[in-house]
Amino acid sequence: MKLSERKMEIALMGNPNVGKSTLFTKLTGVGVMISNYPGTTVEFKEGSFLRGGRKVAVHDLPGTYSLSGESEDEIVAIRMLAENRFDAVVVVVDATRLESSLVLLFQVIELGYPVLVALNQMDIAQKRYDIDLARLEGILGLPVFPVSAIVGEGVDELAQAVVSDRATRTGFKVSYDSHIEEHLESLAEGVPATQFPPRGAMLKLLEGNEYISSLYDEGTKQKAYLAAKEFRADHGESINIHITRDRYGEAGRIRKEAVTPRQGPLTMRDRISDMTMRPATGIPILIGVLAFIFLAIVIMGEWLEHELEDLFGMVVGDVLVDIGRSLAGDFGAAVGSGVTLGIEAIVVLIIPFVMVWYVILALLEDSGYMPRAVALLDGVMHKVGLHGRAVIPMLVGIGCSVPAILATRTAGSKRERLILSTLIVMAVPCGAQMAIIVGLVSRFVGIAAAAGIFVMLLALLLVLGFAMDRWLRREPTCLAMEIPDLRTPTARNVAFKTYSRSRDFFMIAFPFLLVGSVLVEILLSYDAMDFIVEPMSFITVGILGLPAVTIIAFVFGILRKELAVGMLVTISGVGAVGRLPEFMDPVQFVVFGVVMAIYMPCLAAWAVLMREVGVRNALLVGAASILTALLAGGAVNLVLRTLF
């Protein structure tokens, strides 16, 4: 095999939020594998690309600010660096925020890796600064490639540089405090050789990095420990603070030399960005954004629902019923109509609301607004025992609870995860629940009724969170987060995100729905469901004031919430979603919506919940949700019946 055909292994490194993932996707395209690093919740991605006859495996390491090995992310990043002999490390540097990126770059250089610099966000940076690339390359002694990952500019050149072995081991050095340099020199003397250069490794030892320390003998470790201690006694400042301080100093100098800011008036973007961050303007903007989201879902969703309903009737119509009849007579026809209704429920109710939401979610993520909302809401969230960051899993939960519960992993402590998962399951309506609230309640009763249910859920969220915060042992939570610049989302990215999220949603939903529809038809045609209808009527009719057969919809709602709507149409016998008002009156719609929104997570969500917070807690959450749903539904029924 010729050398040039040898497979390459490269790593992508960078601070969080520098656009590393976008660059990764642009480099490798499809076929990405997401894995968890063994024994951690830290995820990393692997993909590959082929260029100039060479296959390049790309490892996307977790985003970190440093390599001192403090957080789980950093530990994983260091181990992955150490365990794979990478042919090149591409350090993704944010051109608009050079300093913190350079600090990470210095550490990669110090560990002796061949490095390529991808200077990302160039499109935005160029509007604000003149960046002297040649100067930057000269100072760092590294090839620097301007890239704009989000629009795909410069990615080709970068890929070409990777396969042409342009990655360089530079002689660039950060000059540290003279005392630190002395310690480094005396430590590095006669130290046993490892894969890391002595100076870089000794720096890590002084910083107290456990992983790299473990590669050295006790004597060296002890010497480093004493040196750090001595430094602290002399300077009254711990050595790792001082090392980082020197790195930032160096980064600041480089920035000053290579970057000239363009003196210009504040751009519109800067002004908007500023407004989103000040409480006086930020809170009204936040409320406006939330109101816009609500209206967009209701108006767009309802419009789409209407269009799709007509389309569905035209395209599918009675085809499945006829097929069923020709195969198995009346029974086949019944199954056929069950399946038709099931599909209709998904197409007409779920697609509009879930997809509209996913578009909005992608817009929120890509615009950089999300972290601003997180910062604004952090204070309130503390009152319910959470971080501002918990807003993100909650928003994801409006689409589907399953990825939302998984996303609670970022919340940190066990306690927070339990509170957050419970709130997501009980008080955050998922796409299907949203469809019930908007598609049934808003459509047949009015937008005010739907808004009322949302307000109720919000109140439930606050009360529940507050109660859990009191009830569970306190653990302080504190936010430390970088806020990215605002940017205009690209249509392509939004479409891609919406597509992949919706696809995942349907992959899970459709099989369930089909099997469920067939099952219920079979049960109904043998009157097998009757045995629960009567005994449970004290709940459905007695407490909730609903038709007794709705219990079937509730039971199937436990399998999947989408099934509930289909079941409702089936058991009501009205034949189409549009004719449901013949079966239930407005108050009953509202009660049905309330109960559905709160009670029992669907099977998939519950399974994930069990895995993430434990069987006992999942059971408790399930029981609490049923109880709360019945209480809330009963109360709403009582109040509305007295009023109207």
Next chain:
Amino acid sequence: MEDYLLAIYRLNKEGGPAKTNDVAERLDISPASVTEMVKRLSELGLVDYERYRGATLTRKGYRQAHRMERKHRLVEKFFVDVLKSDADSAHTSACHIEHGLSDEAARQLCRIIGSPDECDCEELCEDLCENRRLGGTALSELKEGESARISHLICDSPEKVRKLISMGLVPGRSVRMESDMPMRGPMVLRMEDSLVALDRDYTRLVMVDREE
């Protein structure tokens, strides 16, 4: 003598100059001895004494007493937390030990006790371990629009300090306080080009010098 200094320090803190009779009462000594001692303290430049008004600590006296007070509390804390003594006996022991405790020993003691959340010890740790300048400002005290340069970090929890370092809050850098989020939410800070939202639990650990 140090007992007198401490008594005056505490009375000053409670409000205004320390009257001879109050000092006497506190130390269970005759007012005449107090007057004599206050005169000596005044000669040493540790207190300002005005007849009929009472004694007030000078800056030098204040610093000395402040340090004593902190040592006292540190020893008290050591007795209660580590030796499990009751509060009363801890106080009595502290009164005896505080005079003999060297700064170095106090620092060691501080390390042994660790860095608990209560501000008693934290304040002391700052003072002893980090050579904290008197009158430093915490980042959390900045007002919107104010700029400052980070002077040092407080050794509260190592984990938080590391997080701060990794986010770029290192001594020497300039920070501008952009906005203060409602309901005791985070502060939004600008450092060069990056915006960072930081909880108060972090910002109170960052000591700064105001700029401009």
